[in-house]
Amino acid sequence: MSKRIFLPALFLIAAFLPGMAQGSDTSADFMRSMGKMYVVVTAIGIIFLGIVVFLIFLDRKLTKLEKQTKQND
Amino acid sequence: MIKKHFWKALAVLILLYTFIAGLLVPLKPGIVEMDPRTVQSGRNISFKVKGYNTHYMNSDIRAWLKMDEDHVLAASPILIQNDRDLKLIFGIPPFLPTTDKTQNFTLIIDSPVDGVHLLPNAVFVSQDSVNLALASLQWPPERITDLHEKAGITFPFRNILAETIRNIYFHVPMWFAMILLFLGAVIYSGRFLWKKNMQDDQRAASMIRTGVLFGILGLLTGAVWAKNTWGAYWSGDIKQNMTAICLLIYLAYFVLRQAYEDPDHRARVSAVYALFAFFAMIPLLFVIPRLTDSLHPGNGGNPALGGEDLDNTMRLVFYPAVFGWFLMGLWIAQLNFRIERLRERRLEEE
Structure with missing residues (x-):
């Protein structure tokens, strides 16, 4: 189950985060303001979210194991 | 206790340093x-x-x-x-x-x-x-003399890049960490084929899983960077395409693992595949992009990691960032491995 969620979740991030920079000219201006600093901020945000999604994936795996252990005991 | 977890604290401290120095040191005028x-x-x-x-x-x-x-x-x-x-x-x-x-x-x-x-x-x-x-x-002969140099610690200012030059501390270490994790998987896969210890197979799988995570993050951060410097999320640059192929090869590793019921058979086939994938990655990432034109530095005649793209001040942040993300990757891989090992034990008990 967890594996079925993990990859779509990553693709969701792939679809949404760059989407923030896309579209109207105002958001493109925003990404280019302050010497394009927000490009770096977005990159760090992607890395952070990616690691969080991976942690959720590990968490679900562990929860499943814990449930099995409880049933056996 | 402290000794055992020392390297994890080191990973956090190094990354903390790269975040602070990488974001706060100003650019040159x-x-x-x-x-x-x-x-x-x-x-x-x-x-x-x-x-x-x-x-x-x-x-x-x-x-x-x-x-x-x-x-x-x-x-x-x-x-x-x-x-x-x-x-x-x-x-x-x-x-x-x-x-x-x-x-x-x-x-x-x-x-x-x-x-x-x-x-x-x-x-x-x-x-x-x-x-x-x-x-x-x-045009009488005239020369520029007595130029000044900016005092203090700064990163280079490059037109088009501007502040995004800092992405070198976040986007590029993803790839370095990915390659190091895949190399670790090669070592454990080789050790499995030699000693036939199932734990080595699980270690290799965990490292590849973490490496693929870093690879996907590298692609996404690269796409956002490219959109605001090269003009498009995906410009079909040779290195972009080759890394996408490389990640697909590694994703196939997990499809392969799913295909075998017998753990011994699965471990043997996937160990051989991990070796193959790593040696397929080397020409994909390091040889082919150098043979043609590429937007990436270090390919198609551009200097790699040198000159104004990575000066000595930037090296002081970049190399620790590579090491820090590699340690972080090892930590994540180890967590993954420990969960996998628990699951295998559960299966054996049943």
């Missing part, structure tokens, strides 16, 4: 705008110049348009409007010391506070007719 960009020779022309991270107020500023070492034109007068805006007036002679109708000039600005900063191809000057004899009289 630079020039972002020059207006107009195309002019006619033989006129006094006033240019509007916009600086970045500059401190023009109350500073002894000098400015030049430079064609080559011997042909330099000084601005006079220079009107300082604020810390970032200048008005430069250049009296451009009617004839240029070149046989071309149009000549490009580099704008050079020097100040004791900001040091020397420049804008390549700042202005294109057109002349109606070529007259080298008159031009040599109108």
